[in-house]
Amino acid sequence: MGNQMFPQTEPTERTELIPILDRDNECCDRRLSEIEMGVDKDLPTELEPHFTLLSTVLFAVGQTIGSGIFVSPNEVVKQVGSPGMALVIWVVSGLISLTGALSFAELGTMIKRSGGEFQYIKAAYGKLPSFVYLWMCGVIRNSMGCAVIALTFSSYLISIFMSHEHPHFLLAKKTGAATAIVLIIVVNSISTKCGVRMANTFCVLKLLALFVLIVLGAWKLGEGGTENIKVGFKDTNMNPGTWTTAFFAALWSYSGWNCINMMAGEIKNASKNVPRALVISQITLITVYLLANIAYCSILTLEELYNVDAIALFVGKKMLIRYGDYWGRFGEIFFGISVVISTYGSLSSSLMGSSRLPFIAAQEGMFPKCVGLIQTRTGTPIVGVLYIGFTAFLFVWPSNITNLIAYVGFLSWFWWGLCFLAVPVLRWKMPCCPRQFKVSLIIPAVAVLSTVYLVVGPFFVNPIPCLLWIGITLLGVPIYYGYVDGDKSCSRWMDKLNDILAKVLRAEL
Known part of the structure; x- marks a missing residue:
C-alpha cells in the first residue's frame, strides 16, 4: 500500500518529507485516516461509478418498495388494534428510517467505499465486530432477505393462475422463487448497467401501481368512505411489546434505504449525491406509504383490514366489481401483476446491493479471495452475485415468509444500531476526517434509542429465536x-x- 501512495526514493530524498508532514500534519492525518478506512480512490477494489442522483433515488425507492406496502398493512392493524394507531406506526417507522438514513448519510460521505455497514463497523469498532457482522449479515441475513422477496414474488405470481388451496401451490411457489433468483443472477452477471436499468424500470411501474391505489382511495373518500378514519384510536392495543411486531412489519416495507451506502463507491459525486438520494427517497416513501394506507382504510371495512391477507388484490376487486365480474377480476389481476413487478424489481436491487458486501469483504481479506473477483468483460462482481444468489436459492426451500421477516428485522436493526452509534464514535476517534455532510447528534441518538426498543422488545414476545440468533452470531x-x-x-x-x-x-x- 505504502509503495503505491509514496514512490520509492533515495534515503536523503525521503527525509525531506518530514518537514512537509510537520507543516501539513492535519492534511496528512486525514489522508492516513482515509487510507486506513479504505477511502483511497486509487485502490483496485472499487467498481466503476455509474449511478447518477436520479438513478440512485430510483434504485433506493425500487429497492425499498417491494411486497410490504401491498401485504403488510393488515398485519400492522392487527397488532395495534386500530386504524389510527396503524397510521401512526407507519409514519413513525418512516421517521425512524429517516433518522437512520441521515446517520448513514454522514457515514457515507465520510467513508465513500462500497460495503456500507461493514465499513462503518470496522472503522468504529475494529476488525472483529466487522467480521461478526459479515458472518451474520453477509452469510445469512442478506440471503434470507432475498429469499423473502423471491417467495413473495412467486406467491403472487402463482396466485394469478392457481388457488392457494391447490395441493401443489407450495411447491409451485418455491419453484417460482428459485427460478426468479436464477434469472436475476443471469441479468446481474451479464451487466451491472443492465441490472440498474431493469431495477429503474420496475421502480417506475410499481410507483404507477401505488398511484392507482391512491387514486382509488381518493375516489372512495369522495364517496364518503370515512368509517375507519372516524374509528380513529378506538380499541388500540396498549401493549408496547406487541407493537414491535407492528413496527417490524412496517419497517420491512421501508427496509432498503441502506442499499445506497452499500454501493457508495459506484455513485457519481458520492459526497453530494449520497445524502441527497437518502433524504429524497425517504421523504418520497413516507408520503407514498401514508397515502396508500389511507386508501386502504377508506376502501376496506375494519373486518376486512383485519382478516384479508392479499390486501391489494382484494382492494382492486372490491373497487371495480361494481361494474361487473369482469372488471372485478381485472382489478384483482392488475394489482396481482403490480405486486409481482414490485417484488421482482426489489429482488433484483436487493441481490445487486447484497452482492457488494461479500465482494468488498473478500477484497479486504475477510472472505475467500475468489469472492472478490470482477468479471473483466462486464465489470460485475460475478462471484459475489453468484454467492448471494446461491445462498438465497437455498433459503427458499425450507423457509416460512413470516418467520424470515421477523428474523431479518431483528438482525438488521441490531447491526444498524451499532452503525448509528458509530456517528458519535467516529467523531471522537477521527475528528480530522473530512465530512461533507454532518447531522445533529440528536438524530443518531433517536435512531439508537429506537433500535434498543426494536431489539429488546422481541425478547418479551418470542425470546427463544432471539437467543438462538445471538448464539449463531457469537x-x-x-x-x-x-x-x-x-x-x-x-x-x-x-x-x-x-x-x-x-x-x-x-x-x-
Whole structure:
C-alpha cells in the first residue's frame, strides 16, 4: 500500500518529507485516516461509478418498495388494534428510517467505499465486530432477505393462475422463487448497467401501481368512505411489546434505504449525491406509504383490514366489481401483476446491493479471495452475485415468509444500531476526517434509542429465536480468531480448552 501512495526514493530524498508532514500534519492525518478506512480512490477494489442522483433515488425507492406496502398493512392493524394507531406506526417507522438514513448519510460521505455497514463497523469498532457482522449479515441475513422477496414474488405470481388451496401451490411457489433468483443472477452477471436499468424500470411501474391505489382511495373518500378514519384510536392495543411486531412489519416495507451506502463507491459525486438520494427517497416513501394506507382504510371495512391477507388484490376487486365480474377480476389481476413487478424489481436491487458486501469483504481479506473477483468483460462482481444468489436459492426451500421477516428485522436493526452509534464514535476517534455532510447528534441518538426498543422488545414476545440468533452470531468470534486473525490466537485458546476438558472429563483425542 505504502509503495503505491509514496514512490520509492533515495534515503536523503525521503527525509525531506518530514518537514512537509510537520507543516501539513492535519492534511496528512486525514489522508492516513482515509487510507486506513479504505477511502483511497486509487485502490483496485472499487467498481466503476455509474449511478447518477436520479438513478440512485430510483434504485433506493425500487429497492425499498417491494411486497410490504401491498401485504403488510393488515398485519400492522392487527397488532395495534386500530386504524389510527396503524397510521401512526407507519409514519413513525418512516421517521425512524429517516433518522437512520441521515446517520448513514454522514457515514457515507465520510467513508465513500462500497460495503456500507461493514465499513462503518470496522472503522468504529475494529476488525472483529466487522467480521461478526459479515458472518451474520453477509452469510445469512442478506440471503434470507432475498429469499423473502423471491417467495413473495412467486406467491403472487402463482396466485394469478392457481388457488392457494391447490395441493401443489407450495411447491409451485418455491419453484417460482428459485427460478426468479436464477434469472436475476443471469441479468446481474451479464451487466451491472443492465441490472440498474431493469431495477429503474420496475421502480417506475410499481410507483404507477401505488398511484392507482391512491387514486382509488381518493375516489372512495369522495364517496364518503370515512368509517375507519372516524374509528380513529378506538380499541388500540396498549401493549408496547406487541407493537414491535407492528413496527417490524412496517419497517420491512421501508427496509432498503441502506442499499445506497452499500454501493457508495459506484455513485457519481458520492459526497453530494449520497445524502441527497437518502433524504429524497425517504421523504418520497413516507408520503407514498401514508397515502396508500389511507386508501386502504377508506376502501376496506375494519373486518376486512383485519382478516384479508392479499390486501391489494382484494382492494382492486372490491373497487371495480361494481361494474361487473369482469372488471372485478381485472382489478384483482392488475394489482396481482403490480405486486409481482414490485417484488421482482426489489429482488433484483436487493441481490445487486447484497452482492457488494461479500465482494468488498473478500477484497479486504475477510472472505475467500475468489469472492472478490470482477468479471473483466462486464465489470460485475460475478462471484459475489453468484454467492448471494446461491445462498438465497437455498433459503427458499425450507423457509416460512413470516418467520424470515421477523428474523431479518431483528438482525438488521441490531447491526444498524451499532452503525448509528458509530456517528458519535467516529467523531471522537477521527475528528480530522473530512465530512461533507454532518447531522445533529440528536438524530443518531433517536435512531439508537429506537433500535434498543426494536431489539429488546422481541425478547418479551418470542425470546427463544432471539437467543438462538445471538448464539449463531457469537459463533463468528471463534471463526474470526481461527481463520481471519493473523495471530491465529483461536488455536491457542482452543488447545487450552481441550486440555481443560480432557482433565475434567478424563478423556483424550
